[in-house]
Amino acid sequence: MKEALLQYAWQHKLFYNNNLTTVNGNTLEIIDPGQLNTDAGPDFFNAKIKIGNTLWVGNVEVHVNSSDWENHHHTENKAYSTIILHVVANWNANIYRTNGEEIEQFVLPYYQDLEQRYDALLQQDAFVACADRLACVPRILLSGWKNALLTERLERKTNDIETLLANSQNDWEEAFYITLARNFGTGINSIPFELLAKSLPQVYLAKHKDNLFQLEAMLFGQSGLLNDTSKDDYSQALKEEYDFLKRKYQLQPINHHLWKLLRLRPHNFPHIRIAQFASLTYNSTKLFSKVINAKSLAEMESLFQCNTSDYWQLHYTFNKLSASKNKPIGKSTVKVLLINTVIPFLFSYGKYKDDERMQEKALTLLEQIPSEQNSIIANWKQHNIAASSAFDSQALIHLKKNYCDTKKCLQCRIGHFVLSQNR
Numbered sequence: 419m420k421e422a423l424l425q426y427a428w429q430h431k432l433f434y435n436n437n438l439t440t441v442n443g444n445t446l447e448i449i450d451p452g453q454l455n456t457d458a459g460p461d462f463f464n465a466k467i468k469i470g471n472t473l474w475v476g477n478v479e480v481h482v483n484s485s486d487w488e489n490h491h492h493t494e495n496k497a498y499s500t501i502i503l504h505v506v507a508n509w510n511a512n513i514y515r516t517n518g519e520e521i522e523q524f525v526l527p528y529y530q531d532l533e534q535r536y537d538a539l540l541q542q543d544a545f546v547a548c549a550d551r552l553a554c555v556p557r558i559l560l561s562g563w564k565n566a567l568l569t570e571r572l573e574r575k576t577n578d579i580e581t582l583l584a585n586s587q588n589d590w591e592e593a594f595y596i597t598l599a600r601n602f603g604t605g606i607n608s609i610p611f612e613l614l615a616k617s618l619p620q621v622y623l624a625k626h627k628d629n630l631f632q633l634e635a636m637l638f639g640q641s642g643l644l645n646d647t648s649k650d651d652y653s654q655a656l657k658e659e660y661d662f663l664k665r666k667y668q669l670q671p672i673n674h675h676l677w678k679l680l681r682l683r684p685h686n687f688p689h690i691r692i693a694q695f696a697s698l699t700y701n702s703t704k705l706f707s708k709v710i711n712a713k714s715l716a717e718m719e720s721l722f723q724c725n726t727s728d729y730w731q732l733h734y735t736f737n738k739l740s741a742s743k744n745k746p747i748g749k750s751t752v753k754v755l756l757i758n759t760v761i762p763f764l765f766s767y768g769k770y771k772d773d774e775r776m777q778e779k780a781l782t783l784l785e786q787i788p789s790e791q792n793s794i795i796a797n798w799k800q801h802n803i804a805a806s807s808a809f810d811s812q813a814l815i816h817l818k819k820n821y822c823d824t825k826k827c828l829q830c831r832i833g834h835f836v837l838s839q840n841r
């Protein structure tokens with residue numbers, strides 16, 4: 419029996435609960451198993467139990483063997499002096515507090531098939547370990563779990579935004595600009611795009627916001643993609659302009675090797691994305707403020723409409739001519755920007771301002787955006803868990819990446835259903 423599973427059995431009372439006694443033969447009644455503590459210190463806080471006729475309120479420690487108490491040096495650690503019960507799978511030693519008092523112990527009579535069910539879950543080699551049980555999961559349970567997962571995901575993104583804010587003097591526009599740039603990289607080039615934005619504070623772009631050519635010069639120059647091999651008139655002119663602006667603002671470009679083109683469709687090449695980003699910067703000022711004030715999803719989407727300059731209608735990279743093609747930002751990219759930038763920022767800003775309506779607005783927007791289409795969502799669908807909106811798809815992506823892939827089934831509500839069903 420693993421310690422985590424033993425804790426789980428104690429926490430959820432998955433054990434035979436009649437005529438319980440401690441190792442010393444005293445009657446035991448478990449009124450409240452307490453709150454699981456995932457940080458340092460005792461495993462459960464504020465448990466309530468009755469030993470004999472005495473009511474105890476305090477902390478509980480769980481170990482596989484009694485001797486683990488001593489192995490972990492808990493006798494000398496005052497943080498463990500408040501333990502009122504030591505819960506074990508195997509009793510093999512008496513244990514004591516720092517002051518020499520003996521601590522009562524209890525051998526947990528956990529359900530015999532619990533370990534078997536858990537092992538079966540962990541050994542599954544399917545898309546998710548519980549794949550063959552998903553059809554039985556009640557929809558209401560799933561719906562509540564998706565809500566909790568989505569909130570957890572947005573809280574995590576809020577933490578990332580708070581870190582960015584701390585590094586940008588609490589400037590929401592700057593933090594938004596960096597995150598937006600990151601998501602312009604749509605996965606494969608998100609890191610170089612973020613580094614590009616960090617290397618080029620928005621305040622410099624703002625000074626040239628009425629000149630698309632200068633914006634392109636700064637962005638392409640800082641990306642490292644505008645190198646000495648620029649041959650045609652446009653790229654040479656861009657290079658000259660960048661050299662001037664680079665000196666003026668003392669800029670340092672990022673390494674061009676960071677950009678990836680392999681296996682990308684030309685429309686997604688970083689050159690095209692940067693050209694679109696320049697155009698978006700040219701057409702909009704104070705984008706974050708506009709996002710906050712937008713009244714509808716349609717208004718929000720319209721804020722991100724942008725196209726490339728003329729040169730990029732005929733190119734996918736510098737110097738190589740291609741057939742003329744309009745290259746506006748696509749609907750799917752705008753969707754990525756809304757899901758990964760706009761909504762987390764709305765949620766975080768609502769939290770920062772203590773404005774629940776803004777946080778609600780973020781969640782409502784997610785419900786209005788169609789589900790993402792990717793292999794994770796397709797696999798969930800094959801297992802009869804369909805995503806009807808981005809709200810669902812974000813929750814299911816979070817579940818897969820943060821619970822299923824790391825086998826955190828004991829912290830998952832579906833896992834709890836699978837382990838405790840039909841008792």
Ligand code: SF4
Pocket residue numbers: 546547548549817821822823825826827830831832833834836
């Ligand atoms: S974490 Fe939950 S959904 Fe994922 S495999 Fe485990 S029980 Fe299933």
